[in-house]
Structure formats: C-alpha cells, structure tokens
Amino acid sequence: MKAIVLNQKTYKLEIKDVDRHVISPTDVLVQLKATSINHHELWTLKEKKLRSDSNIILGSDGTGIITNLGADVKDLKKGDEVIINPSLYWGTNDNVQGENYEILGFPKHGTFAEYIAINQDYVCHKPQHLSFQEAAALPLAGLTAYRALFHRGAFENNDRILVTGIGGGVALFVLKFAIAMGAEVYVTSGNDKKILKAIELGAKGGINYKDSDWSGKLLKMSKGFDVIIDSAAGKDFKELTEIANPGARIALFGRTAGNIETLSPSTIFWKQLSIHGTTMGTNEEFKNMIDLISSKKIHPVIDSMYSITDISLAFDKMANGEQFGKIVLSMDEFNNDI
Numbered sequence: 347m348k349a350i351v352l353n354q355k356t357y358k359l360e361i362k363d364v365d366r367h368v369i370s371p372t373d374v375l376v377q378l379k380a381t382s383i384n385h386h387e388l389w390t391l392k393e394k395k396l397r398s399d400s401n402i403i404l405g406s407d408g409t410g411i412i413t414n415l416g417a418d419v420k421d422l423k424k425g426d427e428v429i430i431n432p433s434l435y436w437g438t439n440d441n442v443q444g445e446n447y448e449i450l451g452f453p454k455h456g457t458f459a460e461y462i463a464i465n466q467d468y469v470c471h472k473p474q475h476l477s478f479q480e481a482a483a484l485p486l487a488g489l490t491a492y493r494a495l496f497h498r499g500a501f502e503n504n505d506r507i508l509v510t511g512i513g514g515g516v517a518l519f520v521l522k523f524a525i526a527m528g529a530e531v532y533v534t535s536g537n538d539k540k541i542l543k544a545i546e547l548g549a550k551g552g553i554n555y556k557d558s559d560w561s562g563k564l565l566k567m568s569k570g571f572d573v574i575i576d577s578a579a580g581k582d583f584k585e586l587t588e589i590a591n592p593g594a595r596i597a598l599f600g601r602t603a604g605n606i607e608t609l610s611p612s613t614i615f616w617k618q619l620s621i622h623g624t625t626m627g628t629n630e631e632f633k634n635m636i637d638l639i640s641s642k643k644i645h646p647v648i649d650s651m652y653s654i655t656d657i658s659l660a661f662d663k664m665a666n667g668e669q670f671g672k673i674v675l676s677m678d679e680f681n682n683d684i
Contacts, residue, residue, distance in 0.1 A: 349362055349460065367461060377411050378460065379479075380677055381408045381458060383661060386449060387405065387661070388664055390452070404458050406449055406485060407487075408457030429472045429484060431629060432457075432486050433450075433489055436628045473640040484646060487516045487646075487672060488646070491575075492627060493626065493631050494520060505573050506571050507572070507574075508564070509549075511577045518671055523638065525547070525548040526642040530568075532568050533549050533551075534555045573596075573597070574590060576598050578601075580606065580607070583606045590619055593618055598622070599624045599625065650663070651673075654676065
C-alpha cells in the first residue's frame, strides 16, 4: 500500500510503498477516505525527536470504510463507515492517562496511508450526517475539546465560556459544543477576521489579544468567565486568572505562546480557581463526543482541503497560523492507486 512516511534524516514527508497491515483477531482493516492534520504532527516535524529503525507513518485523524476484520470483532462489519479514536491505551484512571498511553501516529502507524489496522475498541460508526471529509476533522481536536470543556472545565448550564486563540480546530470545537449546550461564549484571536467569523458561528463577542487592554475590555464586555479553555499559556495567562469569575475552571491544552511567566497566588486562592492541564481523552469520552456530534447535528469548521500529495503545503499553512478550522486531506489519490 502507499503511505506518507517520515524520513528521519531530512524530517520530510515522502510517499512510499509499504507493506499492508496484518490484522489480529480483534482488529479491523480500514480503507481511509480522509484524514486531517494537527499541531501534534507539526510539533513532531519541527522538534525532530522521533527515532525508529522503521518507517514512521504519522497521522492521528482518520475515517473510512472497513474492508476486512478479525474473527473476534463484534458490532462492526465489512462496509461500515467508521471513524478512528487516536487516543490509545488510556488506562484505568479517568483523571489521567497511564504509562502505556499513546497517540496514534507513533509508535503505532497512523492514518497518512491507504489503510490502517486498528483494534475494534478504537473504532466508532461515523456520524451519518457528516461526509468523510467532515468526519476526518473530529478525532483528535474533537476529543481534546470535549474533555477540556466537559471534564476538566466541568461545564454547567449557564456558565459563561471564554475560548482563546479561536481559529484552531480544538478551539472551534469548544465553541461549537458550548453553543450547542446553550452557553454564552466569547473568544480571543490575534486576527479580527477570525473573531468576526466566530461571531457568525454564534459567539457572543471577542477581543483581539494584541490590544494592550484586551483583558480589561473583555471583562467589561462579558462580566467574567466561569470556564476558560486556553491553548496558548505564555505571559498573558496571568490575565486569564484576572478575568475568571470566583470558582472558575481554566483548562489548558497547548503551549503556542510558551511558558507561563507570572501568576498571582492570591488571585488563585482567593477566587478559588481551578487550573487544569488536559490532553486528549478516554475512550468513553470519545464515544460521548461522537454522540454529541450526532445528536446535535454539529458540523465541524473546515478551513481547507488538500490532496494527500500536497500534505507539505497543508502543514505550511498550519505553521503560518493561517487556518480557521481544520485542514483536511483527501485520500482519493491513494484510493485511485497513484
């Protein structure tokens, strides 16, 4: 089969012929129809830390059709349209992933390929109202957003939500989920056009974080926040604690602005704030996320679509921070035996 393989000498992605997966009795073989890219893979390409004796097929997100399955597979059959959960081997503690935890794409081969073999436990039926391309946008970003908002953010009815850095896939899923639950949502961005797009999607308002008084203006606009979902950290993280309401929860899932420089302990303990790190989510949360997408008929925001052969251009766009929504890769060229 054909796959996009990471060359660990040049850290470039190359199309290669590789052996097709052998499935175990509990595996399904999925012919992939679409995938999408994430900062998870972008950091891999930038940081150049992976090392392996074999070719590495990256890719966490994927959706497609089951073409074969092991003898012990239940509740799935050939021809089923499915979506793959990239959060593997979480463990028994819902509060934190275990020592065997992996994200699909390394060391287990990922979705930048014609086919993938994966245990039945990490496969769900694709939401019927979504195309393959839309469904490919869900797995990593949707799961991260779901856990950040509902588990770590402990969302409750009537909570006021702030989503920082709107435009990224996770942030937009948080926006979509919170609005679907009837919440009042505000956003930040360094791009005024992205704020306007978020308002078109249902956000109550937003502020450009490049404004010197962004937090003060946001506080005046909103009267404070009960849940804040942040992907940046950095020097402005302190401002989030200032505009958080007493008893608020802040969930952090990224580091795009670097290390947190200063925090006021008195602000945190006097307001009784909860600051939670969050990464991916459990298998149960993935299923709940799919159920929410299906029941509320939520459509992901797609920024753009590329062919699998233009994957480097797709990553260039992500690296430049130009996207508003998910960048999706069509597998049609692979499926047509390029």
